Amino acid sequence: MSRIPEAVMRRLPRYYRHLDSLEKKDIIRVSSKQLGESLRMTASQIRHDLNFFGGFGQQGYGYNVTELKQKLVHILGIDIIRNVIIVGAGNIGNALARYGSFENEGFKLLAIFDNDEKLIGTKIRNILIHDSEELVQYIKDNKIDIVVLTIPGKFAQQIAYISQQAGAGAIWNFAPVDVTLEGIEVENIHLTDSLMTLSFRLACEEKGGC
Amino acid sequence: MSRIPEAVMRRLPRYYRHLDSLEKKDIIRVSSKQLGESLRMTASQIRHDLNFFGGFGQQGYGYNVTELKQKLVHILGIDIIRNVIIVGAGNIGNALARYGSFENEGFKLLAIFDNDEKLIGTKIRNILIHDSEELVQYIKDNKIDIVVLTIPGKFAQQIAYISQQAGAGAIWNFAPVDVTLEGIEVENIHLTDSLMTLSFRLACEEKGGC
DNA sequence: TAGATTGTTAATCGATTAACAATC
DNA sequence: TAGATTGTTAATCGATTAACAATC
Structure with missing residues (x-):
């Protein structure tokens, strides 16, 4: 895994928070464009950031909310007490x-x-x-x-x-x-x-x- | 005054804090090199940052601690209740x-x-x-x-x-x-x-x- | 004066955005 | 298949660092 830029790392909890709230609203899928609008950032940046950790999305579909949230939980290490x-x-x-x-x-x-x-x-x-x-x-x-x-x-x-x-x-x-x-x-x-x-x-x- | 970059603005309170502590130790003058060593950043960046607000130093001498602190107080607006x-x-x-x-x-x-x-x-x-x-x-x-x-x-x-x-x-x-x-x-x-x-x-x- | 250190410009580095081929 | 949207590379933008002439 290539070294994660500080700026990227600091955005991860925000992604996590937002995915968590989408999940609570029973939203199943989300595109980088939608995420960008909610979080007031470019879709490009979101895709770029997430791709430091792997390709979690699917062309033509976007991201599965629960799956992406789980990936973020694991990346952030908040599944460890x-x-x-x-x-x-x-x-x-x-x-x-x-x-x-x-x-x-x-x-x-x-x-x-x-x-x-x-x-x-x-x-x-x-x-x-x-x-x-x-x-x-x-x-x-x-x-x-x-x-x-x-x-x-x-x-x-x-x-x-x-x-x-x-x-x-x-x-x-x-x-x-x-x-x-x-x-x-x-x-x-x-x-x-x-x-x-x-x-x-x-x-x-x-x-x-x- | 040219628009102040966000990154510069966020460093100002740190400069203020450090100058305040130098003043409490009765230190009269300080160079950007010394500041850089204390704050673990480059002297260049400190001079660059301060120069957004004006030339507060003196060639061959550095900065007067009290004067620079006062400038920062004013820049930060903490002289206003x-x-x-x-x-x-x-x-x-x-x-x-x-x-x-x-x-x-x-x-x-x-x-x-x-x-x-x-x-x-x-x-x-x-x-x-x-x-x-x-x-x-x-x-x-x-x-x-x-x-x-x-x-x-x-x-x-x-x-x-x-x-x-x-x-x-x-x-x-x-x-x-x-x-x-x-x-x-x-x-x-x-x-x-x-x-x-x-x-x-x-x-x-x-x-x-x- | 000689040495030190600033202010400031230019060079480098890193982060963000745009673009688009790949592909679901 | 056609439309949508990703993953990824290239272009742009901004921030940091280096360099050095100006000058105290």
């Missing part, structure tokens, strides 16, 4: 822990870590909050695929590093710093950056374009 | 409402809306939760720059639409659907999509690359 832990039981950590719908996509929350003694030992939605001191040992003892960082920025890089050393497979970072590590998958979510792009665009509009 | 409301007082809405640090960047949360009678009239961090019925009137009566949508997907497009009609300037959407509207700035945050890219990358690794 992934063990997840959250480090930081603050606002965002709490929200993610309570947000049930990740479980539907194969992500299983095993534990939460915090260093606040008032929180240690309590639970969020049946999930125990452990002492951060136990983090390394916990990762070593359990196969942890994804470590979610919802801690202050100043701790993020270091906790990411020790999580990697302990054997974690990926970091999902919500701290407002860029976590950079070699040899582990990292996804940075920068909510403030995103909000700033709205601020920028509003300011541009007010200036009459830029 | 933006009025924000949150629609949906669930997990994510709650977390965003409690997350104080947006206020540092010029975003002011005025109100929260929900349709759960048990929540209406209560407060999160001093911010009153209003009945969703009042949303349109509230936007009409107050200059609302940004409407944050932390509601189920099925309501997102419609609430975005009526918010626009009522006069809102931008939508920050956390519902797992793509809100598409003409004539209003929209930023979609798809947490599940982001998590799926980690799943994809882990699956790729396990397959030995793709």
